[in-house]
Amino acid sequence: MTFTSPSLDYIALMPMIIVFAGAIIGVIVEAFVRGSMRRFVQSLLTPATLLIALFQVIANRDVVTPTAAVNSVIIDGPAHLAQGVILILSLIGLLFILDVDSFAPQAAALPGSEEEKRAIAVGRQQTEVFPLLLFSVAGMMLFTASSDLITLFVALEVLSLPLYLMAGLSRKRRLFSQESALKYFLLGAYSSAFFIFGAAFVYGFAGSVNFSAIREAVVGGYANDVILLIGIVFISVGLLFKVGAVPFHAWTPDVYQGAPTPITGFMAAVTKVAAFVAMLRIFYTVFDGNVWQWQPILTGVAIITMIVGSVVAIAQRDVKRMLAYSSIAHAGFLLTGVIAFNKSGLESTLFYLFVYGVATLGAFGIITLIQDSQGEVTDLNRWAGLGKRSPVIASLFTLFLLSFAGIPLTSGFIGKFSIFSAAYEGGVTSVVIVGVLTSAIAAFFYIRVVVLMFFQDPSDSTVSVTLPTLRSSIGVWSAAIVTVALGVLPTSTLSFITDLAIFAR
């Protein structure tokens, strides 16, 4: 056996390298920069890292190499698109993370302890969130570009571990936040175990963890199909957990509610991109030989996800929980794009991920602004009459809700149209019909929030809208502009996606 030294295509890997490097520098900053200066340094370093990486992705857009890092990383159009979307969404999300004091003064201190009081007294705020965010982003970028199961697993852990931590960093209601982080961590660990278990089965089937080798084995079909199927199912469990599809959704409402709101927005928007693109890559380029096996399973999951997400959302009285269930329903809609199993499915899923992510960030960004003396107000009853007090904020929130509901002239409508037509084209009419019917159910709870905000009188005067700072304003308004622009004139974005969305093998 000869040993060849690994060849790395540094240009193709550059965006990920930049983000990893930024994250590591961020850790060094935490260690060596004075406490009072850390926040300032991080608030420059983090967006700069993301921006440079984004420019590098744009510069790299024509690079296609299936062997960017030996056989472990594949750089192609969908990877560029996904990485670009992840970076753009992270930048918008970062605006909210930078903005309000959502994070615990000292995460290691017990809630209510003397240590914590001291930390509050000196005005500290945990700034580790920034390098954590960068690590998570880097992991997500790698997740969309992995081309073997081990790299995929490593990327999954790199993106997940910072998320578990960040979920527990809330400044207000700290116990609640820590509880949600623990839940997320335990269930996430289980799902990772499932994933690696499935990877082992697939390895047993194909004799390799490399995507193209697995694909050959699947197409050749010379091994035991049952083992392959078990492998596919367990790998799917790991991925479906990350997107919050039913029946692996149980963590979503608790974690969304407990995590600091800017982090919730980040999780809802960006994690979905990474997980879905990885899912698309696996199902479209690795297991495409036995589509007849996984398609019915995913169809079942998609249908039940859409139904549970939209029906249970009706009963929610907390805006973050409601959006959590709405995100579950959207995971179901996004799954229809995977099930479609055609090029339109890939294109429409990418488009949907982007527009859903933008609207989600905008919506969670607005939630950070609705406050009383105790902090954010997420009880929907107390949102009553918001339209009277701050019509602009309420109108923007309505816009995002209308986009979630898929009303024409918002980006959500174009997304829904394209993803459902891809599924119809792929011959899975059942998901289209269920999708359309659940959209009607979902419309109900979105409209109910609109009614609350605009048609009901304020129930208590303690709730107020904090004036958005410049950063939050930029975040919310850019999300709103993208939502309208891609609803009215989506052409250039769509054709951009169409040109790039071709998986290399």
Added chain:
Amino acid sequence: MSMITVLGLLPLVGVLALTFLKRDNVLAAKQVALATSVLVALAGIFMAVQFESDRPGFQFTESREWIPAFGINYSVGVDGISLLLILLAVILVPIVILAGWDESEGGRWSAKTFYILILVLETMMIGVFAATDVFLFYVFFEAMLIPVYFLIGGYGTGERIAAAVKFLLYSLFGGLLMLASIIGLYVLSGDQIGRTFDITKLSQLQMSSTTENLLFLGFFIAFAIKAPLWPVHTWLPDAARSATPGTSVLLLGVLDKVGTFGMIRYCLEIFPNASKTFTPLIITLAVISIIYGAFLAIGQKEILRLIAFTSISHFGFIVMGIFAMTSQGHSGANLYMINHGFSTAALFLISGWMIKRRGSGTIADFGGLQRVTPVLAWSFFIAGLSGLALPGLSSFVSEFLVLVGTYTRYPVAAVIGTLGIILAALYILIPVQRALHGPTTPGNENLPDMNLREKIAIAPVMVAIIALGFYPKPALDVINPVAKATITKAGFTDPAPTIKEGGER
């Protein structure tokens, strides 16, 4: 740029002007809105004069690429039917603004917002009738709901919020079913003739009968909810009672016509075979609507609900005329849409004035109005007579044509439908007797009669009712060629009296 585009943009110019007005400058807002809508009406009439009724196909056409990735175009154009409906819309808007001069005040938001909503709605009404691209039609069809929702919920009376939500959810549900069908058409067109939404191209699609039936149902249910047909009518009476009279006029007079218009334009043209298959069922539903609406109208205690139920009965006639598949039935149905628009407008506006004067919508609270407010009473009487299709008033011609046209193919339905005319006499004459005649109910002695503004507002409607009753030829000249063409395209010929019905089956 086609004249239709100009016509559609004109109200938006008014919207722009309104946004610059100060919130408390109510009078200026009213004047701007009225001036804009009168200008639009004049432009509409100018367009109608130039229309050549004997030329087949669409006129004033314009087509631009909108979202080429999906084959979506901005395509507009009018045939005789859509021209008349647009004309109806642009004539009714200034009348509604003038008649409900004070409707904009005392709502949840400023008068300015009220008129912005009305004018935006006008643009959408023009667009929905002018669109010759199914996707564009759908966009207007759905987006139209938003201004109406806010008009009912923000400016109505009583249970206005519940009514607005009910209206919106019903319509969204239908709209989403239609979306599923549109996606189906889109995919089929992609397989056969290249992705398109062009109505004339879509009518050449080949479909299996199951596909055609399902897609047809998606469209039909959406339109049946809109035009309300029994059993999906329940949102209408609530909406009509809660909305301001002006909103009700636009809702029942124009918006609901989108339903019947859609049946002609989309159901018959794209799905001729499915239309044939479902005709017996639809005719049955139409007959039930006629009788059911009439009976419930007789039982109503509130004027506005009564008018809503009479409309359900009238929509039954229109749908029966459409699906009788004879050119007479079609001409009658089309003319009925216009006539119903005017007579409902008159009924709603006059009842609105009566209710405003009396402070109550219950029929029993009125009485002897004929002596106290003769002009008002007589106007109501004439409008009512038009509603019951008295010869010499507009509805008579259309109702007669519908019944004759239906009789040649479905004699039983026509005979039962004729009972509706008798019931109509009851449901109109009972309230006329209770409200206008008899002794003056205590408290009504000092009600003021119609003022000059109200007289000016109602005059054009009265003229239209009487003119179209005596001399419907100009309208029929425009309608007849289209009606014939639709019937022929759907593969029907008028049954000659000697040939047995349904021989081909």
